[in-house]
Amino acid sequence: MRAFFAGLSIVTGLAMAMVSMPAKADPAPDIGNWQSVLDQARGQTVYFHAWGGEPRINDYIAWAGAQVQERYGVNVVQVKLSDTADAVAKVLSEKTAGVDDGGAVDMIWLNGENFAAMKRNDLLFGPWAEQTPNFAYVDVEGKPTVINDFTVPTMGLEAPWGMAQVSFYYDTARLDSVPKSAQALLEWLVKHPGRFTYPQPPNYMGSTFLKQILTELVEDPKVLQQPANETDAKKVLAPLWGYLEDLQPLLWRNGQAYPQNGASLRTMMADNQIDIAFSFSSGEVSSAIEVMELPDTVRSYVFDKGTLGNTNFVAIPYNASAKAGAVVLADFLMSPEAQLRKQDPQYWGADTVLAMDKLPEDMQKAFADLDLGIASLSPSERGTVLPEPHPSWMELVETEWQKRYGVVQ
Amino acid sequence: MLRLFPAFTLILMIGPVCAGLIGTILPGFGYLPALGGDVISIDPWRDLINQPGLGISIRLSLINGLIATLISFLVVILFCAAWQGTRIFGVMQRLLSPILSVPHAAAAFGLAFLIAPTGWIVRAVAPLAGWERPPDIVTLQDPLGIALIAGLVAKEIPFLLLMTLAALPQADANRTRHVALTLGYGRVVGWLKAVLPRVYPQIRLPILAVLAYSTSVVDVAMILGPTTPAPLAVRILGWLSDPDLSRRFLASAGAILQFVLVMIAMAIWWGGEKLVAWWGHVWAEGGMRGRRDDTVRSFAAGTAILSAAAVFLGLASLLVWSFAGYWSFPEFLPRSFSLRLWMREYDMLGAALWTTLMIAVLSVGVAITLVLGCLENETRRFQKPGQGAMLLIYLPLLMPQISFMFGLQVFFTGIGLERTLISVVIVHLIFVLPYIFLSLADPFRALDPRYLQTALCLGASPARLFWLVRLPLLTRAVLTAFAVGIAVSVGQYLPTLLIGAGRFATVTTEAVALASGGDRRMIGIYGLLQMILPFAGFALALLIPAVLFRHRRGMGNRNRI
Numbered sequence: 021m022r023a024f025f026a027g028l029s030i031v032t033g034l035a036m037a038m039v040s041m042p043a044k045a046d047p048a049p050d051i052g053n054w055q056s057v058l059d060q061a062r063g064q065t066v067y068f069h070a071w072g073g074e075p076r077i078n079d080y081i082a083w084a085g086a087q088v089q090e091r092y093g094v095n096v097v098q099v100k101l102s103d104t105a106d107a108v109a110k111v112l113s114e115k116t117a118g119v120d121d122g123g124a125v126d127m128i129w130l131n132g133e134n135f136a137a138m139k140r141n142d143l144l145f146g147p148w149a150e151q152t153p154n155f156a157y158v159d160v161e162g163k164p165t166v167i168n169d170f171t172v173p174t175m176g177l178e179a180p181w182g183m184a185q186v187s188f189y190y191d192t193a194r195l196d197s198v199p200k201s202a203q204a205l206l207e208w209l210v211k212h213p214g215r216f217t218y219p220q221p222p223n224y225m226g227s228t229f230l231k232q233i234l235t236e237l238v239e240d241p242k243v244l245q246q247p248a249n250e251t252d253a254k255k256v257l258a259p260l261w262g263y264l265e266d267l268q269p270l271l272w273r274n275g276q277a278y279p280q281n282g283a284s285l286r287t288m289m290a291d292n293q294i295d296i297a298f299s300f301s302s303g304e305v306s307s308a309i310e311v312m313e314l315p316d317t318v319r320s321y322v323f324d325k326g327t328l329g330n331t332n333f334v335a336i337p338y339n340a341s342a343k344a345g346a347v348v349l350a351d352f353l354m355s356p357e358a359q360l361r362k363q364d365p366q367y368w369g370a371d372t373v374l375a376m377d378k379l380p381e382d383m384q385k386a387f388a389d390l391d392l393g394i395a396s397l398s399p400s401e402r403g404t405v406l407p408e409p410h411p412s413w414m415e416l417v418e419t420e421w422q423k424r425y426g427v428v429q
Numbered sequence: 430m431l432r433l434f435p436a437f438t439l440i441l442m443i444g445p446v447c448a449g450l451i452g453t454i455l456p457g458f459g460y461l462p463a464l465g466g467d468v469i470s471i472d473p474w475r476d477l478i479n480q481p482g483l484g485i486s487i488r489l490s491l492i493n494g495l496i497a498t499l500i501s502f503l504v505v506i507l508f509c510a511a512w513q514g515t516r517i518f519g520v521m522q523r524l525l526s527p528i529l530s531v532p533h534a535a536a537a538f539g540l541a542f543l544i545a546p547t548g549w550i551v552r553a554v555a556p557l558a559g560w561e562r563p564p565d566i567v568t569l570q571d572p573l574g575i576a577l578i579a580g581l582v583a584k585e586i587p588f589l590l591l592m593t594l595a596a597l598p599q600a601d602a603n604r605t606r607h608v609a610l611t612l613g614y615g616r617v618v619g620w621l622k623a624v625l626p627r628v629y630p631q632i633r634l635p636i637l638a639v640l641a642y643s644t645s646v647v648d649v650a651m652i653l654g655p656t657t658p659a660p661l662a663v664r665i666l667g668w669l670s671d672p673d674l675s676r677r678f679l680a681s682a683g684a685i686l687q688f689v690l691v692m693i694a695m696a697i698w699w700g701g702e703k704l705v706a707w708w709g710h711v712w713a714e715g716g717m718r719g720r721r722d723d724t725v726r727s728f729a730a731g732t733a734i735l736s737a738a739a740v741f742l743g744l745a746s747l748l749v750w751s752f753a754g755y756w757s758f759p760e761f762l763p764r765s766f767s768l769r770l771w772m773r774e775y776d777m778l779g780a781a782l783w784t785t786l787m788i789a790v791l792s793v794g795v796a797i798t799l800v801l802g803c804l805e806n807e808t809r810r811f812q813k814p815g816q817g818a819m820l821l822i823y824l825p826l827l828m829p830q831i832s833f834m835f836g837l838q839v840f841f842t843g844i845g846l847e848r849t850l851i852s853v854v855i856v857h858l859i860f861v862l863p864y865i866f867l868s869l870a871d872p873f874r875a876l877d878p879r880y881l882q883t884a885l886c887l888g889a890s891p892a893r894l895f896w897l898v899r900l901p902l903l904t905r906a907v908l909t910a911f912a913v914g915i916a917v918s919v920g921q922y923l924p925t926l927l928i929g930a931g932r933f934a935t936v937t938t939e940a941v942a943l944a945s946g947g948d949r950r951m952i953g954i955y956g957l958l959q960m961i962l963p964f965a966g967f968a969l970a971l972l973i974p975a976v977l978f979r980h981r982r983g984m985g986n987r988n989r990i
Contacts, residue, residue: 072945099931141465277567277655293758312755315757425657426657
């Protein structure tokens with residue numbers, strides 16, 4: 021990198037001389053001493069890089085920011101992204117330029133593959149998450165994914181923020197019964213060709229659908245928890261490709277074109293182009309009904325054998341400017357109060373990461389009293405939560421999918 | 430003082446542009462230590478070649494870019510030839526100019542909502558055909574990319590037309606046309622034979638810019654283009670945003686390939702030019718007068734009107750969507766209307782509009798000053814800038830923006846300017862300046878030197894000459910360049926987000942983030958909001974000459990068409 025940078029500085033000698041880098045190294049906060057973290061955080065501004073595609077979520081983040089400002093004097097600014105990769109790229113470019121302190125990104129909303137990649141390339145600060153006060157309420161026993169992001173141990177490098185579980189949805193005005201397994205979906209499509217599709221991998225939702233099918237069809241789901249190269253990957257994936265061979269021609273537009281993301285599935289539902297769609301939370305469907313994106317006759321359901329579930333996290337880059345402030349914000353986001361509001365479909369409608377039995381009684385009651393929304397599934401209706409495969413499976417599936425179905429001409 | 434302008438312009442461009450290039454080329458050959466790549470290798474290229482469907486992606490980029498450019502060019506030229514100097518021409522000019530202020534993505538979304546199987550056209554027919562479900566047909570994202578070409582053409586026609594309009598006065602088009610008519614040539618043939626050879630050199634650069642853009646476009650291609658596989662630029666974007674960071678090497682190699690593709694497209698166009706010039710010579714001397722050109726004229730008007738109508742109907746659909754309640758297929762209009770989303774965004778709007786305006790005016794102001802300074806220096810010293818300098822200025826147009834961005838970030842971070850207003854203005858400048866140069870250079874160079882000689886003979890100083898003669902003669906061209914620049918600046922998403930590190934929330938950064946949520950209502954609102962500033966710019970570009978020159982008939986003519 022030094023050569024690269026030297027090259028640049030020669031070209032820009034003049035400009036370089038004119039400016040000096042402000043040194044604003046923020047000593048790593050001592051998480052064990054919470055009061056010192058709070059002291060250090062006061063007056064800091066946290067630039068929280070988060071997907072900005074949903075006004076309700078943006079409003080929620082603005083609310084959390086206002087709370088943290090009022091209580092701890094930490095200023096929060098949401099940098100609205102269309103793609104988490106932009107925040108990762110930012111950190112990477114800073115590392116390339118040798119800016120190991122005073123970076124532009126203080127916190128990122130991420131999970132799964134992005135976390136694995138950042139962890140692998142040493143782009144994260146920590147461990148910190150498990151020593152924060154509110155982590156005590158997190159449901160580590162009941163929801164193992166709060167410390168295992170797509171099977172990769174988080175090791176305190178990110179704090180759980182919310183739970184997600186795949187749920188399917190359909191319009192009760194159009195369908196009476198729905199297929200509740202991979203096999204049933206295939207049989208249903210034979211009778212209703214073209215009325216289902218999935219976003220084009222490597223889109224996150226599209227890959228999730230493939231993993232859902234894989235998890236259901238694989239002989240021994242446990243192999244998916246290990247990195248793919250430690251197993252006979254070809255054999256493990258064979259049932260998935262067999263299934264897709266039958267499925268592809270029955271998809272919307274015969275599998276010649278795909279929607280680009282999960283949001284497009286909602287649009288296609290509203291336009292009556294497909295009959296069954298899916299998302300990562302049934303609360304999302306409820307809120308789409310509320311903002312008139314979907315008709316109020318839409319309802320959610322899950323497959324009989326369960327659906328994939330995971331946890332969203334927030335992480336702090338290794339060179340963040342306001343690490344203490346970011347830790348304080350992350351801690352607040354895990355607080356019962358913030359989680360309660362998050363689960364309320366009026367504000368967001370995403371599931372909590374907390375364990376009810378660890379909460380004070382008044383909070384337990386408040387969670388129990390929430391009206392989850394017209395199309396949301398109650399915890400008892402959600403069935404088994406299937407664990408996400410190791411990220412290496414996703415890479416394999418995406419690459420192979422691209423070869424088989426990504427080129428149809 | 431004046432001689433410093435070219436040097437200063439180059440300095441402003443050199444650092445960032447070289448940084449952008451280095452940031453693309455090194456990882457393209459395996460070098461990016463932050464990701465563990467510390468030896469030069471050709472692995473990224475091997476990886477690239479092994480990508481399934483790469484050939485189709487290349488074909489889609491190259492052929493579609495060429496076809497879209499050719500169609501836009503032909504429509505504009507035929508339309509000018511057939512209708513210049515008529516009332517229809519004036520009307521169309523007023524209709525097409527504001528389309529330039531429509532952001533590409535908004536125009537593409539609008540078009541998508543017209544021609545999709547769930548779009549307005551099908552909805553209009555559905556009750557007659559008895560469709561309750563949208564037909565399962567491929568009108569968008571078709572494998573050949575026809576929808577993509579249509580989207581590009583609809584947006585590029587206004588740009589080329591405006592560039593042509595700015596060039597016409599310098600080509601003395603009106604008188605030439607009259608002479609041709611007097612000699613018994615038909616309108617179209619007379620124009621093509623006598624005016625086009627003078628106009629073409631002036632619009633050549635804008636055409637090449639259109640070609641570069643069409644060959645490497647991302648946003649329009651994502652909305653209207655095929656995805657199995659997608660054109661090359663779209664796939665590069667995918668590789669760059671892949672969570673697997675090692676794909677960045679592959680993406681960088683792809684970006685270099687993309688650059689080569691743009692070059693190849695230009696070489697093909699250049700070859701075509703030679704061919705047409707040779708054949709046109711023979712044709713012009715053949716003496717064919719083409720007096721009966723009614724069909725051609727109607728066709729030219731038809732295509733121009735069709736393209737304008739498509740964009741306007743698309744915009745209308747965005748407007749309707751932004752107020753829509755629940756709206757399902759096959760309803761022609763939403764069941765209910767609501768102000769809810771507009772109210773919700775109202776608070777945030779003021780600040781975002783101000784930030785957008787500030788960045789746009791600063792970068793465009795600096796760009797115009799620099800370009801005018803360079804051009805003035807060049808005329809006074811009779812030196813044209815070297816090829817190398819010109820290439821440097823146009824490079825940002827030739828590379829896929831996204832691949833350029835990594836090196837730019839490293840650069841601005843390295844000099845400690847990242848997250849500042851200065852760096853955001855400079856990075857906008859990098860993309861605005863080429864367009865300002867495109868818009869101004871040729872009209873400036875084509876100014877009739879006799880005006881200036883006359884002024885000099887009357888004893889005016891070179892400075893006086895510039896301010897009192899040259900600049901007023903160029904009012905229209907400068908204002909057009911200004912408006913184009915504003916549109917380019919407002920449209921910048923990635924540079925604003927990444928170089929500003931999210932510290933500058935503009936209408937576009939907000940719009941793109943919200944549009945990723947997929948709600949068509951938000952897409953409608955922000956598509957419309959993104960238009961406001963460029964639209965104001967174009968309105969001013971039309972209004973100011975009219976006001977300025979209302980008492981000077983000759984000037985009015987120069988600055989009208």
